[in-house]
Each structure stands twice: as structure tokens, then as C-alpha cells.
Amino acid sequence: QVVRTHWTIENQLHWTLDVVFDEDDARTRKNNGPENLAIIRRLAHNILRAHPLDKPLASKMRRAKWSKEFFFELFTYMR
Structure with a gap:
């Protein structure tokens, strides 16, 4: 159960951030920039997931x- 839970987090959050938001290609390295951008990406991810449209996140972003x-x-569905 623990392993399954870990992979659920990996597949639902980290993979999406890596592929859809291109987090691995981010070039921000100094001071608080990387952490600030990570927070903004997670906020955007949560807003897109909260929207009831039954489409992939990449489609909603486009x-x-x-x-x-x-x-x-999209902002009307923020939690």
C-alpha cells in the first residue's frame, strides 16, 4: 500500500509537473526563484485539476x- 501510494503521487503530480509544465527544463537557479516558481506551478496544477471540464491538463492549458x-x-474553480 505504501509503494502504491508513492507511485500515485509520482504519477499524478510529479510526472504532470515534469511533462506538462516542463519543470525539468526550468533554468531558474538563484535565490528563491526555483521555490517560487514551483509554488506557482503547483497552484496552476491545482486550478486546472479543479475545473470540471473532462479534458487533459495540457488541453486546458492550451x-x-x-x-x-x-x-x-478557471479562477472561479479555485479552492
Whole structure:
């Protein structure tokens, strides 16, 4: 059960941050920058997951880039 829980966290959060948000390619290295950006990425991840649209996170991100109305709609589902 412990191993299964670990991989659930890895697959649902870390993999998404690595692949969808390109966290591994981040070049921020100085001072508090990396930690600040990690917090912002996790906040964005939580907002995208809270939205009821049954689409992948990458699709929601793309749609938010294309439509200002959808971008603002995402914030109505913040917890």
C-alpha cells in the first residue's frame, strides 16, 4: 500500500509537473526563484485539476492560452 501510494503521487503530480509544465527544463537557479516558481506551478496544477471540464491538463492549458474567457473561468474553480 505504501509503494502504491508513492507511485500515485509520482504519477499524478510529479510526472504532470515534469511533462506538462516542463519543470525539468526550468533554468531558474538563484535565490528563491526555483521555490517560487514551483509554488506557482503547483497552484496552476491545482486550478486546472479543479475545473470540471473532462479534458487533459495540457488541453486546458492550451485552451486558456487561446481564450481569455476560459482563462478567467478557471479562477472561479479555485479552492
